[in-house]
Amino acid sequence: MRGCLVPGLAMPFISFTIVVITLMSSTQVFGCGPKSMRCFLAGPSTLSRTRRRGCSTSASQLRPLRAGSGSSDDGPFKAKREKLQKEKDKLAALMAKQEREAVKKYMETQAKKERESQAKIRQAQEFMAQRAKGGGKDAPWSKGGDDSTQSIPKKKARNFQQISLTCRQFSIDDIQDVTFEGSHLDDVPFLGLPEVAVFGRSNVGKSSLLNCLAGINKKVAVVSKTPGRTQQINLFKVHDSNGPVSVLVDLPGYGYAKLPKALQSDIGAQVRRYLSDRPTLRLAVLLMDARREPQKSDLNMMKYFRAANIPLLVLATKVDKLKHEDIEENLGRLHQYFKLPVGMPVAFSSVTGVNKRAVWSAIRDACVGEYLDLSEEAANDRAKTEEGEGV
Ligand SMILES: Nc1nc2c(ncn2[C@@H]2O[C@H](COP(=O)(O)OP(=O)(O)OP(=O)(O)O)[C@@H](O)[C@H]2O)c(=O)[nH]1
Ligand SMILES: [Mg+2]
Known part of the structure; x- marks a missing residue:
């Protein structure tokens, strides 16, 4: 068993x-x-x-690919993971290097632009100062207020004098037409004529002034009750019976607080860029509302024009909205605050057209005389002269 x-x-x-x-x-x-x-x-x-x-x-x-993180069990994959990790690190280093290079390049471009723009501002100021000192003809009201004219090195200024020409005479009574020539954000073209630009705070009546100058019932510029209407630089040509004689420039207004901050500073930069590169600018017409208190922003503009020796005409607009006795008082206040020369500001209304003829004669006086010839031929001549002198 x-x-x-x-x-x-x-x-x-x-x-x-x-x-x-x-x-x-x-x-x-x-x-x-x-x-x-x-x-x-x-x-x-x-x-x-x-x-x-x-x-x-x-x-x-x-699992994440991290060197040394694998357990002893994943031996066959360790080498592969380490290799992948190395490639990943290499790629990250490459991207960081490229980013550094891109930032460096951007900074260099910005610095170059800044240098170029500074050089242009200096050139324009030298040109304006030379014209005021030498043969250039300035309107009598350009000498008002404190004298902050900058001193200009003689050698540079001489070059500008050599390239200036004379603009032909024209009569106010012979002005035939004001025509719209285009709107520009930047790079405002030179039309080969002396320029008169209209500055001022938003809604002060700049575009209305241009329409008033263009003639009764002629609307060349866009006018609006909404401040900040003009957002580009608009050019208009003035013609007499023999052809174009000068250019009028309608600029966007500054100082309107209700515009978005970014747009405000864009407009400011746009006006500054225009001013920094305008040797053909013969007269700045600065408008201020006759009913308002003097504004700091207008004072800043005025300081700029004085420093750059740009002849200035100040108009107090919308006087049709004031009682006769208030006009004198308000204009007196503006005159004192801005330390203006006798007779300024000039009372103006685009509704009644008061002093329209005075504005035209100021424009004519400023334009007739020397101005920079921007034709290609003149540019070649300039280059030859500079070569000959070893400039
Ligand atoms: N009563 C009166 N109204 C005026 C006068 N000038 C302008 N206006 C009015 O003021 C408002 C603004 O005029 P604009 O000519 O558009 O002003 P602007 O300075 O060009 O304004 P922005 O383009 O915004 O900078 C409009 O409603 C005009 O009709 C004036 O002399 N008298
Ligand atoms: Mg306007």
Whole structure:
């Protein structure tokens, strides 16, 4: 009985051992080690946890690629991960370098632009100062207020004198037409004629002045009750019976607080750019509302014109809205505050046209005389002269 029992138990034990050994060897063959075997024996939840830690290929690939972060289980992927990490670092360094270079280039371009614009401002100021000192003809009202004229080196100024020409005479009674020549944000073209530009705060009546000068019922400039209407630089040509004689410039108004800040500073920059590159500007007409208190922004404009030696005509507009006795009082206040010469500001109304003729004669007086010839021929002549002198 005993002899039968032992062989009887030995057989199932031997078969169980064979099955276990076979299973263990088959799992080795398929790539998961004894660990998987332990998982298999311990049940499905332990298996999935173990996979997440190292058995599963896809899980190991999804983990962040960081050198030295892999466990001892992901040995076959460590080298690959390190290689990828190196490439990633290389790429990041390259991008940082490119960004640094782009920033440097941008800064250099900005600095160059700034230098060029400063040089243009100096040139314009030299030209204006030379004209006021030398043969140039200035309107009598250009000498008002404090004298902040800058001193100009003689050598530079001489070049400007050589290139100036004479504008032909024209009569106010012979003015035939004022025509619109275009709107510009920047790079305002030179039309080869002396220019008169109209400045002033928003809504003060600049565009209305141009329409009034153009003639009754002639609307060349856009007028509006909404301040900030004119947002570009508009050019108009004045013609007499023999052709064009000068250019009138309608500028956007400054100082309107309700415009977005960005737009306000854009307009300011636009006006400054125009002024910095305008050797043909013969007269600045500055408008202020006769009903308002003197404004700091107008004072700043005036200081600029005086420093740059740009002849200035100041008009107090909308006098039709004031009682006769108030006109004198208000204009007296403006005269004192801005330290203007006798007779300024000139009372003006685009509704009644009062003093329209005085404005025209100021324009004519400022334009007739010398101005810069911008034709290609003149530019070539200038270049030849400079070459000859070794400038
Ligand atoms: N009563 C009266 N109204 C005027 C006079 N001049 C202008 N206006 C009015 O004032 C408002 C503004 O006139 P604009 O000529 O557009 O003023 P602007 O200075 O060109 O204004 P911006 O283009 O915004 O800088 C309009 O409603 C005009 O009709 C004037 O002399 N008398
Ligand atoms: Mg306007």
